[in-house]
Amino acid sequence: MWMNNLPPFIPFFIAALLVLVTRGQLRNAILIATPLFGGLHLWFDVQPLVPMIATDTLVVANSLSYTANIFDYTLNFMRVDKLTLLFGYLFHLAALIAAIYALHVRDTVQQVAGLIYAGSALGAVFAGDLITLFLFWEILAISSVFLIWARRTERALNAGIRYLIFQVMSGVLLLAGALMYYNDTGSTTFDFIGIDSMAGWLILLAFGIKAAFPFLHNWLTDAYPEATPTGTVYLSAFSTKLAIYALARGYPGTEFLIYVGAVMACFPIFYAVIENDLRRVLAYSMINQLGFMVVGIGIGTALALNGTVAHAFAHIIYKSLLFMSMGAVLYRVKNINGSDLGGLYKSMPWTATFCIIGAASISAFPLFSGFIAKSLIMVAALQEGYNVIWLMLLFAAAGVFHHAGIKVPYFAFFHHDSGIRTKEAPMNMLVAMSIAAFLCLFIGMQPQYLYALLPWHIDYWPYDLTHVLAQLQLLFFSALAFVWLNKRGLYPPELHSVNIDIEWSYRKLLPATGRAGFNLLQSVNRTILKLVQTGWRAFQHSLQTGRLSKYHLNESWPTGSMVLWIGVMLGGYLIMNAIT
Amino acid sequence: MTNKHNNEKSYLFDNPRNVSYLIRGLYIICALLFIADFIVHRHTVHPWEGFLGFYAIYGLVACVILVLISTEIRKVVMRKEDYYDVDE
Numbered sequence: 001m002w003m004n005n006l007p008p009f010i011p012f013f014i015a016a017l018l019v020l021v022t023r024g025q026l027r028n029a030i031l032i033a034t035p036l037f038g039g040l041h042l043w044f045d046v047q048p049l050v051p052m053i054a055t056d057t058l059v060v061a062n063s064l065s066y067t068a069n070i071f072d073y074t075l076n077f078m079r080v081d082k083l084t085l086l087f088g089y090l091f092h093l094a095a096l097i098a099a100i101y102a103l104h105v106r107d108t109v110q111q112v113a114g115l116i117y118a119g120s121a122l123g124a125v126f127a128g129d130l131i132t133l134f135l136f137w138e139i140l141a142i143s144s145v146f147l148i149w150a151r152r153t154e155r156a157l158n159a160g161i162r163y164l165i166f167q168v169m170s171g172v173l174l175l176a177g178a179l180m181y182y183n184d185t186g187s188t189t190f191d192f193i194g195i196d197s198m199a200g201w202l203i204l205l206a207f208g209i210k211a212a213f214p215f216l217h218n219w220l221t222d223a224y225p226e227a228t229p230t231g232t233v234y235l236s237a238f239s240t241k242l243a244i245y246a247l248a249r250g251y252p253g254t255e256f257l258i259y260v261g262a263v264m265a266c267f268p269i270f271y272a273v274i275e276n277d278l279r280r281v282l283a284y285s286m287i288n289q290l291g292f293m294v295v296g297i298g299i300g301t302a303l304a305l306n307g308t309v310a311h312a313f314a315h316i317i318y319k320s321l322l323f324m325s326m327g328a329v330l331y332r333v334k335n336i337n338g339s340d341l342g343g344l345y346k347s348m349p350w351t352a353t354f355c356i357i358g359a360a361s362i363s364a365f366p367l368f369s370g371f372i373a374k375s376l377i378m379v380a381a382l383q384e385g386y387n388v389i390w391l392m393l394l395f396a397a398a399g400v401f402h403h404a405g406i407k408v409p410y411f412a413f414f415h416h417d418s419g420i421r422t423k424e425a426p427m428n429m430l431v432a433m434s435i436a437a438f439l440c441l442f443i444g445m446q447p448q449y450l451y452a453l454l455p456w457h458i459d460y461w462p463y464d465l466t467h468v469l470a471q472l473q474l475l476f477f478s479a480l481a482f483v484w485l486n487k488r489g490l491y492p493p494e495l496h497s498v499n500i501d502i503e504w505s506y507r508k509l510l511p512a513t514g515r516a517g518f519n520l521l522q523s524v525n526r527t528i529l530k531l532v533q534t535g536w537r538a539f540q541h542s543l544q545t546g547r548l549s550k551y552h553l554n555e556s557w558p559t560g561s562m563v564l565w566i567g568v569m570l571g572g573y574l575i576m577n578a579i580t
Numbered sequence: 581m582t583n584k585h586n587n588e589k590s591y592l593f594d595n596p597r598n599v600s601y602l603i604r605g606l607y608i609i610c611a612l613l614f615i616a617d618f619i620v621h622r623h624t625v626h627p628w629e630g631f632l633g634f635y636a637i638y639g640l641v642a643c644v645i646l647v648l649i650s651t652e653i654r655k656v657v658m659r660k661e662d663y664y665d666v667d668e
Contacts, residue, residue, distance in 0.1 A: 155665075273650040274658070346591045382625045390626070398642040414593060466622040473613045473635040480610050481643035483603055492651050498664065499657040507664050 005046075007077040007126055008088055009136070011038045012095075012119025016112045031099045031111060035118065039092030046080055046088075075135075076128030079190075082455040086309055087125045087245045089453070091118060093439075094237035094316050101324050101432035102230035113146035114234050121238035125245055129188040130178035130203070133246070137174055137206075141167030144239060147231030148223050156226040162506075163223035166216070167239075170209035177202030193250040204251060210243035211294065212287045214263050218503040220287065221271075225279040225336075229327030232279060236286065236323045237316050244293045244312050253300025261298055262392045265291030269399035271501065276337050276494050278408055279326050282319070285362065285404040288396055289315050295393065296377040299384055302456035307376025309454055314361065314369035314443055321358035321436035322408065325351050328425035328433070329412055338407070338494035343417030351425050352413040354433040361440040363405035363475060364397060366468045369440045372447035375462045375471075398478045405475075406482050411494055610636070 015034040019027055068075045095118035102114065120143060124136035141164065148160035180199035182188050193200050212220045224235050251257060268284040268291075275281045289311070296308030328351045329344060330336045345352040357368070364370035374397065381390040424430070443450050451458050485491040500508075593599055617632050624630045 269646060270650045270653050273647060274654045345593075379625070387626070387628075394638060395642045395646075398639045399646050402643050402646060417594075464623070465620060466624065469613070469616055469620060469622065470629070470635045473617070473633075474639040476606065476610050476613055477636045477639035478643045479606060481640050481647070483606060485644065485647050490651070491647060492654055495658070496661045497658045498661055499654070500659055500663070501657070 005078050005080075006041070007123065008038055008042060008092070009077075009119040009123030009126070012115050012122065016115040016119070019111050019115060020108065027111070028103055031103065031115070032096070034115065035092045035095035035099055038122075039089060039096065042085070042088050042092060046085065073131065074129075075132045076189075077123070077132060078126050079128030080126070082453070083245070083249065083309070084125050086313065086453050086455060087241070088122060090241075090313050090316055091122050091125065091238065094118075094320060095234075097317075097320055097324075097432050097436055098230070098233045098237060100435070101233055101320075101327070101429055103428040104426050105228075105230055107150060107228075109146055110150045110228060110231060113143050113150070114231075116143040117147065117234055117238060121242050124242050128190060130174070130181060130190050131188055133190055134171060134175050134178055137210075138168070138171045140239065140242065141171060144235060147234055148227040150231055151226060151228045153226075159223045159226040162503075163219045166209055166219040170206045173202050173209070174206035177206060190249060192252065195251070195254055195256065204247075204254075207243050207246045207250065208260075210239055211247060211290055212240060212243075212264070213260055213294075214267065215502055217264070217268075217287050218501055221268075221280055221283040221501065222503055224283045224286075225277050229331045233320050233323050233327060236282075236319050240286065240290055241312050241316055244290065244297070244308065247294065247297050248305060248308055252297055252305055254298055257294050257298030258386060258389055259298075261291045261294030261296075262389045263291070264288065264294055265396035266392055266399075269396060269403055271499060272399075272403035273407070274492050274499055276339055276497055278336050278338050278341070278412055279323065279330070281338075281403060281408055282322050282326060285400055286319060288400055289319070289362070291396065292374060292377050292393065295389060296380065299377075299380050299386070301380055301384065303376055303383070303458070303460065304380035306451075306454040306456050306458050306460075307373060307380055310376060310450055311370075311373035313450060313453075314373040314440075317436050317439045317443070318358045318361035318369055321354060321433060321440060322362065322404065324429065324433050324436065325355035325358060326408070326412065328429050331429070332422040332425065333420055337496065338411035339496055341412045341418055341420065342415035343413070344420060344422070345413040346417075347420070347422045348413070348424050350430055351433070352409065354430075354437045355409045355413065357437040357440055359405045359409050361444065363401035364471065365444075365475060366463070366471055367441070367444045369443035371471060372444055372450070372462045375467065376460060379460070394474070398474055401475050401478045402482060406479065 011034055015030050018030050022030060068077060095114075098114065098118075102110065105111065117140060120136045120139035124133055124140060127133040127136060145160045145164045145167070148156050148163060150156075177199045178188055180202060181193065181197070184197055184199055193203055195201055195204060209216045209219075220240070224232050227235055247257070265288050268287040272281045272284040272288070275284060293308045293311050293315075296304040296311065299305075326336055328348065329341065332348065333341065333344070335341065361368040361370045364374045378390065378393055378397075381393060425433070447462060451460075482491070614633055614636050617636070622630070628634060
């Protein structure tokens with residue numbers, strides 16, 4: 001085609017405008033064509049000028065650029081290197097799958113929000129400086145919340161507001177960090193930042209909110225399961241993976257991130273085991289997967305960073321697939337609680353099959369996409385001597401199979417027969433799921449194509465006997481544990497419940513503290529008022545009972561006292577005149 | 581199981597025999613994978629990996645511990661479904 005420096009967000013934003021004025025088949029065509037042709041254009045016409053050079057910690061990138069001037073400031077919309085290109089392909093792919101999946105939706109709000117959301121994610125990936133990044137960071141936050149509000153329930157409305165507060169906070173921190181960074185270095189170019197300065201920490205915190213770092217993660221598990229069935233598929237693809245991209249760009253080799261990532265990989269799986277809402281189970285397992293990527297960024301070797309990027313690539317596809325299958329169940333059954341589902345393989349066999357493919361991929365079974373990506377990070381952790389981290393990741397890998405690999409398909413499609421009979425998912429959903437399922441298998445079986453796209457040179461092949469055997473042992477014995485626990489009745493049953501997480505602090509503790517504080521202030525106010533009033537009354541009383549009280553002004557018949565006081569005043573005047 | 585769909589066709593896992601076949605198949609695969617450790621010469625990176633059955637035992641123990649701890653966590657964190665919707 002033409003214009004090899006056309007920023008990829010522009011077609012999406014134009015398409016969002018066109019969707020507003022079109023209807024029916026034409027609108028559908030725009031929804032599909034935008035990510036499809038945008039992606040093809042990127043694939044065929046845009047090449048990085050100079051390949052990436054990686055030292056162990058520092059990423060040096062060269063780029064072609066497309067800039068615009070606002071006042072005196074130059075916005076760089078088009079920084080192209082292998083890292084941005086890979087995420088560019090990936091986001092187009094995710095947008096295409098999500099668009100097909102949502103084709104049956106007749107809701108302008110969601111369609112426009114979806115396009116702007118995907119477009120702003122692309123804009124942020126290709127942003128060459130921190131201010132441009134900030135602009136798209138905010139558009140991303142605002143457009144995505146409409147995918148939650150489009151559920152049009154009160155819960156979704158409230159969850160969306162909480163989500164927006166976190167996202168906007170992240171944006172504000174990013175802007176503050178960017179300005180401080182400019183003050184320190186005289187540049188806003190978005191490359192390696194590091195945590196040597198205050199600015200670096202602020203920007204890390206901004207990225208960390210979006211990447212669902214521990215204690216900052218709750219917006220994700222709170223809001224994603226409240227979005228529409230199709231909205232969650234969009235949401236699962238872009239925000240958090242944009243944060244992973246930004247971390248990989250700005251903080252490779254930051255050791256702090258290894259420990260953060262290891263905690264992220266481990267703690268959500270406990271919650272996932274006892275969570276009833278199956279889309280919330282997937283949200284928790286998403287944090288677990290992000291943990292693997294964050295560890296890879298923290299290690300920061302070429303192998304580890306390649307692992308992170310490959311994992312992000314594989315992850316978006318299989319996570320979309322899992323969210324799509326659960327979305328299809330929600331769409332048909334109007335319920336996604338593990339406690340109420342079961343036996344759905346009878347009425348939704350295709351959805352069940354696709355869900356199992358996604359589950360096998362996220363569990364990193366050999367021949368599925370998770371395997372060829374997760375291996376890179378695990379091997380990198382071992383090579384760099386992070387033994388405890390490696391054991392934690394291994395635990396997380398067994399755990400993810402347990403909750404996402406077995407629990408989700410088992411409680412939705414098998415388990416006991418819930419008696420629910422419904423129809424198979426609509427055709428467009430099945431097409432979208434089959435594309436994602438095909439990619440899961442293709443990447444898993446032919447990893448060389450994905451490996452060739454990775455930003456750094458890679459000399460690794462996952463399919464050797466030792467490695468495959470180890471992975472199969474880990475997974476099959478995890479399955480054995482599931483069977484054994486179920487047979488012994490030790491497996492926690494699915495119950496109608498919520499599990500309190502860090503959100504308790506701002507959904508319960510903070511309002512309760514606020515109320516208690518208000519009550520306290522009110523009672524203090526009352527006490528003081530009472531004291532003053534009593535004092536005043538006592539004073540008044542003492543005046544009324546004194547000997548002078550008959551000259552006091554508050555007498556009921558004050559003529560006599562008035563005469564006295566007028567006498568006093570006139571006398572006063574006389575004396576003052578005499579003195580001056 | 582009370583079946584209110586008496587006239588619908590029988591599905592794969594309606595027959596308990598198929599379920600037990602599946603579980604027996606899992607046992608056999610696990611046994612074979614465990615035995616494979618004795619036969620295959622593995623190229624391990626880390627000394628712990630070299631222990632016989634390291635991955636198998638780790639997977640099994642990790643998952644049992646995961647579930648048992650989760651059950652304990654549940655006692656602390658589980659609330660009614662409308663917990664956040666009502667003010668106390």
